[in-house]
Amino acid sequence: MSNPALSNNPALNGKSLSADELRRIYDQPAAQTQRPGIDAPVTEAGFGGQQPPTIQPSDTPMTYENTISKTVMLFLVVLAFGAVGWFTALNFGALGMGVVIVSAIVGLVLGLVNAFKKEPSVPLIVLYAVFQGVFLGGISGIFESQWSGIVAQAVIGTLAVFGVTLLLFRSGKVRTSPRANKIFLIAIVGYAAFSLVNVILMVTGANTDPWGLRGATLFGIPLGVLIGGLAVLLAAYSLVMDFELIQNGVKNRVPEKWAWSAAFGLMVTLIWLYVEILRILAILRGSN
Numbered sequence: 001m002s003n004p005a006l007s008n009n010p011a012l013n014g015k016s017l018s019a020d021e022l023r024r025i026y027d028q029p030a031a032q033t034q035r036p037g038i039d040a041p042v043t044e045a046g047f048g049g050q051q052p053p054t055i056q057p058s059d060t061p062m063t064y065e066n067t068i069s070k071t072v073m074l075f076l077v078v079l080a081f082g083a084v085g086w087f088t089a090l091n092f093g094a095l096g097m098g099v100v101i102v103s104a105i106v107g108l109v110l111g112l113v114n115a116f117k118k119e120p121s122v123p124l125i126v127l128y129a130v131f132q133g134v135f136l137g138g139i140s141g142i143f144e145s146q147w148s149g150i151v152a153q154a155v156i157g158t159l160a161v162f163g164v165t166l167l168l169f170r171s172g173k174v175r176t177s178p179r180a181n182k183i184f185l186i187a188i189v190g191y192a193a194f195s196l197v198n199v200i201l202m203v204t205g206a207n208t209d210p211w212g213l214r215g216a217t218l219f220g221i222p223l224g225v226l227i228g229g230l231a232v233l234l235a236a237y238s239l240v241m242d243f244e245l246i247q248n249g250v251k252n253r254v255p256e257k258w259a260w261s262a263a264f265g266l267m268v269t270l271i272w273l274y275v276e277i278l279r280i281l282a283i284l285r286g287s288n
Contacts, residue, residue, distance in 0.1 A: 061250070062253070073263075075270075078133040100135055106131045110127055111132075136275070169239075176241055181241075191227070214228075222283050
């Protein structure tokens with residue numbers, strides 16, 4: 001999903017900036033402006049009825065380059081600890097699985113904390129990458145041991161979706177809209193509700209299928225494939241939202257610290273996309 005730390009930041013989401021928001025985002029007092037012939041200083045009550053204050057750009061702004069570098073660094077952390085998770089899951093039996101499950105839970109908690117923090121926290125973002133790396137490495141190792149080559153296929157699928165979405169965004173053919181955002185939100189809530197119910201049914205033993213409700217078929221197609229396809233589309237739209245927010249941040253020259261939030265948002269979406277593609281491939285190969 002699109003990172004709330006980005007979408008709630010007026011300098012990134014394209015909304016108008018208030019004096020308080022300027023002070024918080026740019027770490028400086030809001031500038032004052034006057035229109036010719038009108039002596040009305042900018043105030044927190046509404047800029048004195050005049051135009052919004054001139055934004056003083058940061059001396060070390062967020063750029064595409066530093067956003068990319070931070071994103072790459074985080075994914076290197078994911079890969080490094082992914083190797084740890086892979087080795088642990090395949091060599092320590094139940095203990096290894098316990099480590100993977102705990103990492104998934106801790107990663108989820110850290111993801112929520114980072115997403116709703118008003119200011120980016122580099123240590124917490126890096127910790128999120130660490131625990132998600134262990135989780136992803138663990139499940140990837142387990143899936144690879146059952147279906148050889150599935151991890152490479154999932155990685156290629158993830159990169160393909162990311163590349164196509166980025167090309168379409170750069171060409172201007174895909175953009176977000178208020179209506180599409182509402183549909184996205186409704187779909188995300190529905191997907192989350194389905195996933196929660198599915199986990200509860202599997203944990204309580206009410207559904208003994210290895211994939212839970214996802215293992216059921218609809219017109220001969222596994223439900224998990226249909227749900228997974230919807231999730232991939234949602235993740236692709238989430239990427240478009242991330243791209244727009246990053247574009248706004250660079251355009252408005254917000255401080256470089258927000259590049260960490262942008263990198264975090266991209267990482268969350270790409271991890272979600274990878275997991276969904278990995279699960280779709282596993283369901284398809286398991287049904288053969």
